[in-house]
Amino acid sequence: MLWALPCSIVGLALCLVLVLLGGSVRRVGHTFEAALTVQHLQVPRWARQLDFAAITLGHVILGQSHDVLAVLRSHERVHVRQYERLGLFFFLAYPASSLVAWLQGRCPYAGNRFEQEAVAQVADNPQAP
Ligand SMILES: [Zn+2]
Incomplete structure (x- = not known):
């Protein structure tokens, strides 16, 4: 939790923006949605x-929307675990992976190793939270 905290603080700041725009925040497990x-x-x-x-x-x-978050929860939770592993370095590693994919002529999103990991883990265990 602490290792990912700097990234979570950025997320909480954006939460505030969403709330000011009329949105809402829910605590779901060890995350805020x-x-x-x-x-x-x-x-x-x-x-x-x-x-x-x-x-x-x-x-x-x-x-x-919270509807969409419920559908995407498993995928996004893989990204949470990636933040727990890399902490603040995730902010560098994720775009770097997209850049490498793009330089190799692949889609920066689908070719991103972190997205590939999330897609693979959800495919392997679709019921995981
Ligand atoms: Zn993703």
């Missing part, structure tokens, strides 16, 4: 146009 709305149909148009539905920063998972 923050979203603009409860139901995905209520997500404002500007948020639906973002390239991502959820993002993890330490032990904080931000999403467009």
Whole structure:
């Protein structure tokens, strides 16, 4: 928890922004999940146009809606464990992995080793929290 705390603090700051925009925060296990709305149909148009539905920063998972966070929870929890392993270095390692993928002509998201790990772990154990 402490090793990932600097990243979680960034996530908590963004939680505050979401709350100021009318969102809400829930404690789910050892993470905080923050979203603009409860139901995905209520997500404002500007948020639906973002390239991502959820993002993890330490032990904080931000999403467009709590509905979406429930669906993506297993995937995002893999990222939480990655933050627990790497701490603040995750902020460097993740974009570096995307850069390497892009330089190799692959998709920066799908070719990112951290995304590949999350996808593989969810595929191996889809019921894990
Ligand atoms: Zn991911």
